[in-house]
Amino acid sequence: MQINSLEQLIKTISKLPGLGPKSAKRIALSLIQNKDEMVKLSSLLDQTVAEIKICKICANIDVSNPCAICMDxxxxxxxxxxxxxxxxxxxxxxxxxxxxxxxxxxxxxxxxxxxxxxxxxxxxxxxxxxxxxxxxxxxxxxxxxxxxxxxxxxxxxxxxxxxxxxxLASGIPIGAELDYIDDGTLALALKLRHKF
Amino acid sequence: MQINSLEQLIKTISKLPGLGPKSAKRIALSLIQNKDEMVKLSSLLDQTVAEIKICKICANIDVSNPCAICMDxxxxxxxxxxxxxxxxxxxxxxxxxxxxxxxxxxxxxxxxxxxxxxxxxxxxxxxxxxxxxxxxxxxxxxxxxxxxxxxxxxxxxxxxxxxxxxxLASGIPIGAELDYIDDGTLALALKLRHKF
The missing domain is CATH 3.40.1360.10 (Dna Topoisomerase Vi A Subunit; Chain: A, domain 2)
Incomplete structure (x- = not known):
């Protein structure tokens, strides 16, 4: 492979959270095979960069600063x-x-x-x-x-x-089976038990 | 979340191979927190779109058409x-x-x-x-x-x-332990055995 831009693209993608060289290669190849998607992704990235602001009050992200939550x-x-x-x-x-x-x-x-x-x-x-x-x-x-x-x-x-x-309360998540819950959570849930 | 461009970005990322809504959200958030990386990724995508050609002979991708392999x-x-x-x-x-x-x-x-x-x-x-x-x-x-x-x-x-x-030859991959090889491969490797 002698394509510089593609190599760099794979390298950049592989640094994203949860991705590695193999998955980055797979993603880059799928993008190449669909140029429309690639152009779309690129313009969405630009758009998001331009649009996103970090709220000076709470550090949330939004299109406005202060963010909608702080202004509500x-x-x-x-x-x-x-x-x-x-x-x-x-x-x-x-x-x-x-x-x-x-x-x-x-x-x-x-x-x-x-x-x-x-x-x-x-x-x-x-x-x-x-x-x-x-x-x-x-x-x-x-x-x-x-x-x-x-x-x-x-x-x-x-x-x-x-x-x-x-x-936040600690304890057993809804829908969980005791058998699969770790010992620490179970011990804590027993200790923090409340009235039925 | 009321940010259209971000929502669309997450949706587009989530359609890439091996990714889903959760990992797409994680990737988008990490990109937002590093705007330089976001701009870099966007320009690399544009650059790759412009640079990549599909070889008319073998359908490989390269910066030239026919590709370097076909021309070598x-x-x-x-x-x-x-x-x-x-x-x-x-x-x-x-x-x-x-x-x-x-x-x-x-x-x-x-x-x-x-x-x-x-x-x-x-x-x-x-x-x-x-x-x-x-x-x-x-x-x-x-x-x-x-x-x-x-x-x-x-x-x-x-x-x-x-x-x-x-x-391509079928058989046991180098470094593999027979215990962990599937039955089909093992049977094939026995059948296709060659002289020591």
Whole structure:
């Protein structure tokens, strides 16, 4: 293969999350075999680059800045939900049960990956709580080690402000069979059992 | 999510081979968080669209038409290797043992997917064998049901021309453990055993 642009295209695609050299080659070849799709993808990328803005309040992405959620009067501005990334925000929005505002961290604290509170969108949570007179902060970081560590860090940070803090419930997911649930979750679900 | 371009981008990415809505969302979000990468990918797509040509002789892709392989005087023009797609051609080229020319079919015959000899690059193999006075045709379609069916079809097609035909050897792959090889391959390898 002596085609520079194609080689570079495969290399660029292979760096996308979840893809490797083999799947990138497959994707590039399928694109080549359908030039219309390739042109469409390219123009969509340009369009998205031009259209997307990062909300200066919550770091959500949208076509407007501040984003539609931050600008929505019908939402409860006194509740703030802290999430790791935009995909988590979308997941919570899809559940249609939350009507407060968000704060997107852009990742979790990680010494290995060099993610410090400075490189994440963490330090301005304090300002937000004070300026927007937030009554409750829901810390909805993922239930992983990194997520929980980050959550604890934020809880410590907000403690002096005396704001109400909560976290998502831990337990057995709906539809799950106990037999397939890991020991840790099962132990936690037993410990946190509530009245029938 | 109310961002049209992003929604369309995710939809387009999710149609690429091996990807679904979840992985497409993940890829799109990672692209948004790195606008430089997004612009680079878009321009690479445009560049590749402009640069890629399909060889009129063998249906390989290259920056020139006919492709570099077809134009290479040092290659043996009397041997023709029939492959299903460009990825297979690349795989054989990578092995650095073949110095003949290629014929890319663009898929396999499939009644379900509506792939007939007309929709594949099959019918002009006969012309190629006659015009380019091919001495040997190596049918290197995949060792799948569809690949073998297509191979048999081509063999039947070329039979009247009296050209020498061969296929890739079947057997145990190098480094494989017999315990993990499927019964069919093992039976075939026993049947096709050769002198030590």
């Amino acid at each position: 009067d019908k939402r409860d501005g006194s509740v703030l939900c802290v999430v790791e990334n935009i995909a988590d925000l979308w997941a919570i929005e899809k559940s249609k049960t939350y009507k407060g505002t968000y704060h997107v961290l852009g990742g979790t604290l990680s010494a290995i990956e060099g993610k410090t509170p400075q490189s994440l969108n963490i330090n301005n949570i304090q300002d937000r709580v004070t300026v927007h007179s937030i009554q409750e902060v829901i810390i909805a970081t993922n239930s992983t080690l990194e997520g929980q560590t980050t959550g604890h860090y934020i809880a410590k940070l907000l403690e002096p402000l005396g704001v109400k803090m909560s976290r | 005087d040092k290659r043996d023009g009397s041997v023709l290797c029939v492959v299903e797609n460009i990825a297979d051609l690349w795989a054989i080229e990578k092995s650095k043992t073949y110095k003949g020319t290629y014929h890319v079919l663009g898929g396999t015959l499939s009644a379900i997917e509506g792939k007939t000899p007309q929709s594949l690059n099959i019918n002009n193999i006969q012309d190629r064998v006659t015009v380019h006075s091919i001495q040997e045709v190596i049918i290197a379609t995949n060792s799948t049901l569809e690949g073998q069916t297509t191979g048999h079809y081509i063999a039947k097609l070329l039979e009247p021309l009296g050209v020498k035909m061969s296929r």
